Amino acid sequence: MSKLLNLLPWIRRRKERELERELRYHLDRRVDELRAAGVSEADARRRAAHEFGGVAQVQEAVRDVWIHRWLDDLGRDVRYAIRGLARRPGFTATALLSLALGIGASTAILSQVDQLLLRRLPVHEPGRLVQLAWVGNSLSATWGGGHLLSYPLCRELETRAELFDGVLCRAPTTVSLSTGSERQPVRAELVSGSYFEVLGVAPELGRLLDRSDDREPGGQPVAVLSHAYWQSRLGGAPDVVGSRVLVDDRPVTVVGIAPARFVGLDPLAPTALWLPAMATPQVAPLERGWDRVLDRRAAWLHVIARLAPDVSMEEARRALRPWFRATLDADTRRPGFPAVAPDERRAFLASTLDVLPAARGMSSLRGALERPLLVVAGGTLLLLLLSSLNVGGLLLARGAARRGELATRMAMGASRRRVAGQLLVESSLLALGGGVLGLLAAPVLSRVLLSLLTWSDDLRPHVDLRTLLLALLASALAAALCGLAPVLHTGRVSLIASLREQSRSATRGGVALRKALVVGQLALTLLLLTGAGLFVQSLARLHANVGFDGRGLALFSLDPASIGHDQARAERAMREVLRRVREIPGVTGAAVANTTMLTGGWSTRRLTIQADERIVPDRPVPYMRVGADFFRTLGAPVVAGRDFDARDVRAPGEAPRPWRSAIVNESFVRRYLGGRSPVGHRLGVGAQPGTATDIEIVGVVRDFSRRSLRDEDVPQVFFPYWDHDSGDGAFYVRVRGAPESAFAAIRAAVAQVDPALPVSSLRTYADQVDRATWTERALARLVTAFGVTALLLSIVGLYGVMSFVVTQRRRELGVRLALGATRPAAVWLVVRDAVLMIGAGTAIALPAAWALGRLVEAQLYGIRAVAAPTIAAASGALALAALVAALVPAWRAASTSPTEALRLE
Numbered sequence: 021m022s023k024l025l026n027l028l029p030w031i032r033r034r035k036e037r038e039l040e041r042e043l044r045y046h047l048d049r050r051v052d053e054l055r056a057a058g059v060s061e062a063d064a065r066r067r068a069a070h071e072f073g074g075v076a077q078v079q080e081a082v083r084d085v086w087i088h089r090w091l092d093d094l095g096r097d098v099r100y101a102i103r104g105l106a107r108r109p110g111f112t113a114t115a116l117l118s119l120a121l122g123i124g125a126s127t128a129i130l131s132q133v134d135q136l137l138l139r140r141l142p143v144h145e146p147g148r149l150v151q152l153a154w155v156g157n158s159l160s161a162t163w164g165g166g167h168l169l170s171y172p173l174c175r176e177l178e179t180r181a182e183l184f185d186g187v188l189c190r191a192p193t194t195v196s197l198s199t200g201s202e203r204q205p206v207r208a209e210l211v212s213g214s215y216f217e218v219l220g221v222a223p224e225l226g227r228l229l230d231r232s233d234d235r236e237p238g239g240q241p242v243a244v245l246s247h248a249y250w251q252s253r254l255g256g257a258p259d260v261v262g263s264r265v266l267v268d269d270r271p272v273t274v275v276g277i278a279p280a281r282f283v284g285l286d287p288l289a290p291t292a293l294w295l296p297a298m299a300t301p302q303v304a305p306l307e308r309g310w311d312r313v314l315d316r317r318a319a320w321l322h323v324i325a326r327l328a329p330d331v332s333m334e335e336a337r338r339a340l341r342p343w344f345r346a347t348l349d350a351d352t353r354r355p356g357f358p359a360v361a362p363d364e365r366r367a368f369l370a371s372t373l374d375v376l377p378a379a380r381g382m383s384s385l386r387g388a389l390e391r392p393l394l395v396v397a398g399g400t401l402l403l404l405l406l407s408s409l410n411v412g413g414l415l416l417a418r419g420a421a422r423r424g425e426l427a428t429r430m431a432m433g434a435s436r437r438r439v440a441g442q443l444l445v446e447s448s449l450l451a452l453g454g455g456v457l458g459l460l461a462a463p464v465l466s467r468v469l470l471s472l473l474t475w476s477d478d479l480r481p482h483v484d485l486r487t488l489l490l491a492l493l494a495s496a497l498a499a500a501l502c503g504l505a506p507v508l509h510t511g512r513v514s515l516i517a518s519l520r521e522q523s524r525s526a527t528r529g530g531v532a533l534r535k536a537l538v539v540g541q542l543a544l545t546l547l548l549l550t551g552a553g554l555f556v557q558s559l560a561r562l563h564a565n566v567g568f569d570g571r572g573l574a575l576f577s578l579d580p581a582s583i584g585h586d587q588a589r590a591e592r593a594m595r596e597v598l599r600r601v602r603e604i605p606g607v608t609g610a611a612v613a614n615t616t617m618l619t620g621g622w623s624t625r626r627l628t629i630q631a632d633e634r635i636v637p638d639r640p641v642p643y644m645r646v647g648a649d650f651f652r653t654l655g656a657p658v659v660a661g662r663d664f665d666a667r668d669v670r671a672p673g674e675a676p677r678p679w680r681s682a683i684v685n686e687s688f689v690r691r692y693l694g695g696r697s698p699v700g701h702r703l704g705v706g707a708q709p710g711t712a713t714d715i716e717i718v719g720v721v722r723d724f725s726r727r728s729l730r731d732e733d734v735p736q737v738f739f740p741y742w743d744h745d746s747g748d749g750a751f752y753v754r755v756r757g758a759p760e761s762a763f764a765a766i767r768a769a770v771a772q773v774d775p776a777l778p779v780s781s782l783r784t785y786a787d788q789v790d791r792a793t794w795t796e797r798a799l800a801r802l803v804t805a806f807g808v809t810a811l812l813l814s815i816v817g818l819y820g821v822m823s824f825v826v827t828q829r830r831r832e833l834g835v836r837l838a839l840g841a842t843r844p845a846a847v848w849l850v851v852r853d854a855v856l857m858i859g860a861g862t863a864i865a866l867p868a869a870w871a872l873g874r875l876v877e878a879q880l881y882g883i884r885a886v887a888a889p890t891i892a893a894a895s896g897a898l899a900l901a902a903l904v905a906a907l908v909p910a911w912r913a914a915s916t917s918p919t920e921a922l923r924l925e
Contacts, residue, residue, distance in 0.1 A: 093438075094445070101446035112450070115411045118813060119454020122407025124461030125806075129400040130487035132466060133393050136288060136386060142281040144220025145326075146379040148185075150333055152177065152323045156371025159358055160319040163306040164191060165384060165621065167376070168319035171297060174212060176347065177323060183336045185328050186218035189297065189321040190285055195304045196582040196778075197293060198266040199254060203583070203778065206249065206292035208267075209284055210300050210321075216244075218326050219282075225250075226261035226276030233275075234296040237313060241299035243272045247280040249292040267295070267303050269584035285324065285381045297321070316351065317358065324378050337375045344373045359708055395799060399551065399806040402544050406813045409537045411454075415447060535857055538821050541814040542861025542898065543868070548807035549894035550869045554880055555800040557890065561882030562793050565732075567724025568655040573785035574759035576766060577616060579748040583776050590747030593773050595672060598647070600769035601753055604762055609653035609754035612741055614645040616750040616781060618792035622727045627737065628704040630713035635692055637707075642734060644726065645749075647741040651683075651721050653754045659686070661699040661719030668718070668740045676744035679705070683719040688735035703737070715739075729792055730881055750781075759784045796881070811898065815905040818854060822909045826850060847910045854906030858899050866891070 047068050054064035105112040140146040153167030162168050174189040191210040196203050209215075213234030221228065224247055233242050243265065245254075254260055264271045272295070284291030295303055301311040312318035327336060348369050351357060360368070380386070429439055578597060580590035594612065602610045615622070624640035648664045651657070661683070668681045682703050689698055698720060704713035721738070725731050741749065755762045763782055770779050790797065826833075833846050869891055883890075 093441075097442045097445040098449070100442065101449050104446065105449065111414060114816060115414050115450050116453050116457060118407045118410045118414075118816075119451060120457030120461055121809065121813075122404035123455050123458030124465055125458075126400045126404040126490075127458055127462040127487050128465035129393075129397055130490070131462070133397050134487065137390055137393060138380070139287065140379045141219075141285070141287065141381045148327045148329075149219075149378040150325050150327055150336065151376045151378040151382065152325060153374040153376055154319070154371060155374050157364060157367040158317075158319055158371065159360060159364065159368050160317045161312075163310075163318070163320040164322075166322055166382060167374075169321055169323045170316050170319055171212075171313050171321055172316050173347075174321055174323045177325065178214070180340070180343065181328075183328060183331055183339055184325040186214055187323065187325045188212050188215040188218040189323045190215060191297070191300075191306070191321050192284075192286060192289070192291075193304055193306065195267050195293065195295075196269070198269075203266075204253070205582075205778075205780070207284075207289055208293040208295055208304060209291045210295050210297045210304060212297050212321075215294070216278075218324070221279060221282050224277040224279045225258075226274075228276050228278065229294060229296055234298045237298050237301055237311075241267075241270070241272045241295060241303045242275045243267065244276045244278055244294040245274055246278050246283060246290065246292050248283070248290065250277050267293070268582055270303050272299075272303060285322070286383045287381055288383045288386055316354070317356075322382060333375045333377065337373075340373050340375070344371075345369075361707065361709065364707075395551075396802050399548060399803055402548060403806050403810060406541055406544050406810050409541050410813045410817050411450065412537055415450075535821060535853070538814070538817045539857050539860045539864065541810075541817050542858060542902065543864040545807070545810040545814045546862060546865035546894055546898050547868055548803060548810045549898060550865075550891050552800070552804040552807040553890040553894050554883065555796065555803050557883050558880040559793060559796045559800045562729045562796055563789060565725055565729050565882070566789060567722065570785035570789060572755050572757065572759055573654070574753045574755055574762060574766070574783070575616060575750055575785060575788065576753075576782040577748075577750045577780040578770065578777060579780070580774070580777060581747055582778070583774070585747070587747050591742075592672070593777065594746060594749065596773045597770055597777075598751065600772060601751060601766060604765045604769060606756045606762060607753055608756055609649055611650035611653040611752050612647040612749050613650060613752065614741060614745070614749045616788070617726045618728065618788050620728060620792075625705055625737075626707035628707060628711040628713055629692055630702040630704070631693060631696070631698070634713075637692060637735070641688070641737055642727070643737040643739060645739050645741040645743075645745075650738075650741075650752065653752050654724070655754075656722055656724045658683070658719045658721050660697055661717070663719060664740055670740070670742045670744075679715050679739045679743055681718045681740060682715050683721055683738040684717055685721050685734075685736045685738075686723050687733045688737065689720055690733070691735050729789070752785075807894075811901055814898070815901055818857070818902050819905040819909065821857075822850065822854060822906045825853060826909045826912070847907070850910035851903065851906050854902060854910075858902050862895050862898075 047065075050068040050071065051061070051064045054067055055061060059067065141149070143149070151167060152169065154169055160168075160170065169189070171189065174187060177184070178187045180187075189212045193208050193210060194205050195208045197206045197208075198204070211229060211234075213229055213231035216228040217230065223244075226244075228244055229242065245260070245265075250256060250260060260274055261276060263274050265274060266272070278294070284294075298313060300306065300313055305311070306320060312320075325336075327333070331339075348371060352365065352369070578594065580593045581587075585593060598610060598612055601607060622642045622644070624642050627637055627641050629635040629637070646664070648666070648669055651663055664681065664683065670677060684698055689695060693701070698717045701717050702713040703715040703717060704711040705715070723733075726736065727734075753759070753762065753766065766782065767779055770777055833849070836849070837843075837846060
């Protein structure tokens with residue numbers, strides 16, 4: 021645009037010369053024709069000029085169709101609009117900041133919605149990728165989460181070539197990767213040899229894993245590194261192919277580097293290393309001593325297939341049913357099929373294989389983020405609408421103030437289109453300026469959003485151009501409509517009426533429209549404030565649901581096997597660390613368990629209960645292995661029976677043994693024993709008719725949250741930690757005072773046992789609770805921020821309306837004050853309008869608040885989705901703030917002397 025404007029003088033001079041030559045040619049030709057007819061030269065030129073209608077008029081008519089005339093007018097309108105906006109810095113700054121806030125926030129959040137929820141995998145034709153999921157009872161032990169299948173079943177699915185162009189399987193895990201002296205935990209994927217082939221991914225360097233790397237267990241394992249790890253940790257070394265790295269202290273040969281855009285099947289948790297599935301027992305076993313790669317009853321892999329070009333998901337689902345039914349029937353006749361009750365066998369044979377879309381990959385984080393992000397996106401769109409309404413109200417006020425100027429210009433000959441174009445340029449400049457500021461703010465807001473929604477360092481701020489254009493278009497449309505409103509109204513008002521300050525007809529419509537906009541703002545603000553109140557209360561209820569006092573509690577994890585310790589040496593290290601931690605000054609209790617609580621997962625076992633009668637729970641029961649003093653360290657009291665003691669602890673050096681004792685929680689007693697005391701009753705691991713019940717229940721512990729703070733009435737069983745598999749786990753440490761004060765001493769105690777032993781996840785329990793509630797905390801913070809911002813925007817809008825109303829009613833107020841009206845009466849005359857707007861906004865928002873509560877009900881905990889106290893508190897806060905905003909201009913108007921108010925300006 022600027023280049024075209026700079027070229028205007030040159031273009032204009034050239035076109036003027038061309039126009040002058042053309043006019044002279046036509047005029048001379050007509051003169052020659054008249055002279056040939058016998059007319060004198062003077063008369064011929066006079067008649068030719070008369071026939072042309074005047075050379076100057078023709079020139080003006082031609083200039084009107086030139087493009088440079090339009091650009092010239094546009095340039096003048098831009099300069100005029102800039103001068104007008106610069107003369108009113110308060111109006112301009114408020115409009116720009118309102119638009120920048122709405123555009124920046126909506127761009128940041130909608131971009132993250134696109135990045136985290138909608139974006140497809142960067143592979144060949146991702147729309148043809150599907151995930152295969154077992155529906156029913158698989159009678160399998162599972163390792164991991166999501167829809168898991170066994171490796172043999174994955175290989176058998178590859179034979180269905182009429183349905184699939186290829187099948188792959190993968191299992192995410194974490195390994196210790198060393199490229200030198202430094203070990204680092206990294207994300208890895210255990211994959212079939214068909215993985216990269218099916219996805220259609222080409223190597224950046226070397227080669228990728230293929231079927232020859234994944235034929236049989238054993239052999240020299242190989243690996244592929246991610247492009248990001250190669251660049252960040254290895255400096256992009258060109259000789260990396262063929263080198264060896266240590267994975268869990270075992271040598272692995274690097275055969276290639278993956279392309280930069282591909283980070284695995286979970287784009288929200290980028291993979292650093294890919295290993296063949298067949299190398300799992302040697303390199304990265306899923307648990308100590310694990311060797312079940314080819315076990316049909318071991319479900320540990322996600323299976324992804326690429327549909328054949330002419331096969332739909334529904335067709336594949338139908339075609340798999342008879343094949344899967346026959347496969348299950350053959351399974352029951354294979355050696356090693358478990359002995360199960362008849363109903364479990366029937367449930368197994370009734371299982372089906374579902375086909376699910378997998379174009380976006382698979383991510384547990386995406387599932388956790390989906391609803392919070394959609395709720396936040398809805399709040400952001402409300403905020404953008406509020407910003408647009410605010411700017412619209414400002415433009416309406418400015419247009420009302422300029423109504424006399426616009427009517428005068430139209431009365432002097434300016435067309436409505438010309439005036440409308442000038443106003444459109446002004447509102448477009450505001451939208452453009454707000455968009456630029458919003459674009460600058462969007463990366464910052466995106467970074468803040470990611471810090472609130474997740475603690476992952478792998479996600480980067482991302483601003484999507486499409487969402488920016490969408491937000492900018494919405495704001496520009498609102499600004500343009502509101503900017504043109506005064507023109508549409510001015511065309512219906514006479515010049516004399518528009519110049520009279522007391523022309524009520526010329527102002528009533530503008531005031532009514534501005535009031536309607538403010539009512540809409542107040543209603544939307546009340547919605548956001550109500551949502552903020554619901555989420556804040558839900559977060560507080562969750563924090564109160566821990567079940568014990570987490571203050572002063574620290575936790576950390578150790579895995580001696582990751583540095584090459586065998587089972588016996590790993591157990592000795594765990595026992596010695598526990599002893600040394602207990603000796604740290606200020607530590608009042610320490611215990612060990614097999615897992616860290618509040619991480620969203622747990623292990624389950626089928627159990628048999630021997631009480632007065634034999635009871636088989638209808639579902640697997642969550643269990644946890646804990647050491648002596650675990651419940652005392654947590655502060656979770658044993659309410660019946662006793663805690664684990666020396667009778668339940670296997671002595672150092674003693675061979676591993678089956679569990680002999682157990683403690684259950686109160687929910688277990690209520691659900692399976694009808695509230696009767698379970699102490700002395702016995703348990704058995706398994707649900708078969710002949711399951712031995714040789715584990716004694718020795719105590720009952722009060723309920724506390726273990727997997728998630730939302731868990732309620734979940735039966736749980738606790739077994740002694742040291743009986744077996746005690747070579748890794750989590751330590752829980754009770755500290756007198758701030759738990760952070762013991763961090764250095766804890767690290768020192770571990771280093772005294774083994775300097776190479778890494779301390780993982782050393783944090784306070786309060787931090788663990790924060791991590792467990794990050795979704796609720798993020799929602800509470802974001803929606804509260806939206807609510808406060810919306811409240812500020814509404815106050816600005818209401819203040820502007822009331823200031824405008826006071827200006828328009830100044831003469832009326834002067835007359836009333838001169839006739840003896842009191843100042844409070846004059847104030848109430850103005851504030852009454854604000855009260856009516858607040859009431860109207862509240863009435864509109866109440867049904868929407870009910871719908872909002874139903875929408876976010878799944879994210880709430882411990883409170884009703886439609887909570888009258890919350891709505892009442894939000895309404896009161898909004899009403900108070902709005903009344904203060906209305907009182908300021910009303911009091912100022914009532915303080916004006918009647919003489920000054922009645923003076924004609």
